[in-house]
Amino acid sequence: MNPTATNPITPNPIMPPPAPLPMPVVPPPLAPSSQPPISTSSPVVENPTSFVSSPGGPNKKTIIIIIIVAVIILSAVLAYFIFTSQRKITPPKEAVTATCPIQENSGQTIVNFEKTPIQSDLTKENANIGPITTSLSAGTYKVTLVSFEQNHLSTANELSESWFLEIIDQEGNIITQTESIPDLASDKDLAAVTLESEITLTTPASAVNAVHASFPDTTNPNKITPLCAAFELVEKQTSAQCLEIKSYDNKWNLLTPNDLTNLIPGETIRFTVTGNSSTGIFDKARFTINGKLQPETITTKPETNEYYLEYEIPANTKTFVINAEVHHKELNSWF
Structure with missing residues (x-):
C-alpha cells in the first residue's frame, strides 16, 4: 500500500454534506472624526447601587431633585401666607369715622365740620374748611377745638398739625379769630383742647372757617382733620x-x-326814633336838628316803642339834617 495514498471520502448517502461556513464581513473603514474612539470595555462603576432603578421608573438622583423642588415651592407658599397674614394686622387708612366727643348743653353751641383733612403744603383751598353756618350772639365765649387724624402714628414726624377758627358776621366779614389748637401729639389720634384765650363778639356771628395754622408750609403736609368746635357763652x-x-x-x-x-x-x-338791643331796654331819646341839640324826650308814639319829639318849623327852613340817639337804661349809654 502506498503510504501517501489517501482514501477517498465516500459520501454518506444518508447524511448530507456540511454547509459551507459564512465569510466574515469586514466593515468599511470609518472616516476620520474628532470624537474619541468608543471604548468597548465595560465601564467601572464606583457605586453600583446609585444607578440601580426599577425598570421604566426614575432613578434616585431624579427623586432627590423632585424633593428639592417641592421643598422650594412649599417654602414659597408658606412665606406668602405669612406675609399676607401680617398685612392684615395693619389695615389701610379708612374714611374718617370719629364723632365729636363734646356733648351739647345749655349755653353752648357746637359746630361740626365736614370730616375733611386740611394740610399746609398745597393750595389755600386745601388749607381751609368753610364757611360753616352757625349762630352766635354777641358775647364772650370760651372755645374748645377738636383735632383728629386717623392712624396718626404713621405721620408722627409732622409737627405742625394745628388750626384755628375765623369768625364771620352776617355780611361775610371776618370779625375775629381764635388762637390755634396745639399740634396733635404723636401718640394720639384725637384731642380736644379748650383754648386759653376767650373771644368776645361785639356783633352776632353767622359762620366760621377752619384754617390751617401753618399754611403755606411745604416742608410737610401737616395733615389734620378739624372735627368740631364748641362755643361756651361766658358773658352775654x-x-x-x-x-x-x-x-x-x-x-x-x-x-x-x-x-x-x-x-x-x-x-x-313829629320826629321819631327806635332802637334795638340784645338785652335791656331804652328809656329815652334825643334829637339834633340842623346842628342844634334838642331836649331829651321820654314820650313814645302810641302803641309803639318809637320815641318822638314835636318840632315847630322855623322860618326860612326847607331842608333838615336830623341825628337821633336812644339811651340804654342798663348800660347807661347813648346809641
Whole structure:
C-alpha cells in the first residue's frame, strides 16, 4: 500500500454534506472624526447601587431633585401666607369715622365740620374748611377745638398739625379769630383742647372757617382733620343800636322827604326814633336838628316803642339834617 495514498471520502448517502461556513464581513473603514474612539470595555462603576432603578421608573438622583423642588415651592407658599397674614394686622387708612366727643348743653353751641383733612403744603383751598353756618350772639365765649387724624402714628414726624377758627358776621366779614389748637401729639389720634384765650363778639356771628395754622408750609403736609368746635357763652354781650328815624305830621301821617320841603314856618311835625338791643331796654331819646341839640324826650308814639319829639318849623327852613340817639337804661349809654 502506498503510504501517501489517501482514501477517498465516500459520501454518506444518508447524511448530507456540511454547509459551507459564512465569510466574515469586514466593515468599511470609518472616516476620520474628532470624537474619541468608543471604548468597548465595560465601564467601572464606583457605586453600583446609585444607578440601580426599577425598570421604566426614575432613578434616585431624579427623586432627590423632585424633593428639592417641592421643598422650594412649599417654602414659597408658606412665606406668602405669612406675609399676607401680617398685612392684615395693619389695615389701610379708612374714611374718617370719629364723632365729636363734646356733648351739647345749655349755653353752648357746637359746630361740626365736614370730616375733611386740611394740610399746609398745597393750595389755600386745601388749607381751609368753610364757611360753616352757625349762630352766635354777641358775647364772650370760651372755645374748645377738636383735632383728629386717623392712624396718626404713621405721620408722627409732622409737627405742625394745628388750626384755628375765623369768625364771620352776617355780611361775610371776618370779625375775629381764635388762637390755634396745639399740634396733635404723636401718640394720639384725637384731642380736644379748650383754648386759653376767650373771644368776645361785639356783633352776632353767622359762620366760621377752619384754617390751617401753618399754611403755606411745604416742608410737610401737616395733615389734620378739624372735627368740631364748641362755643361756651361766658358773658352775654349787650349790643344796642339806634335804628330808623321817621317824620310825621301832627296827626301821625307819615311824611316823605318831598313833604318836608313843602312845609311852611310855624307848622308842627313829629320826629321819631327806635332802637334795638340784645338785652335791656331804652328809656329815652334825643334829637339834633340842623346842628342844634334838642331836649331829651321820654314820650313814645302810641302803641309803639318809637320815641318822638314835636318840632315847630322855623322860618326860612326847607331842608333838615336830623341825628337821633336812644339811651340804654342798663348800660347807661347813648346809641
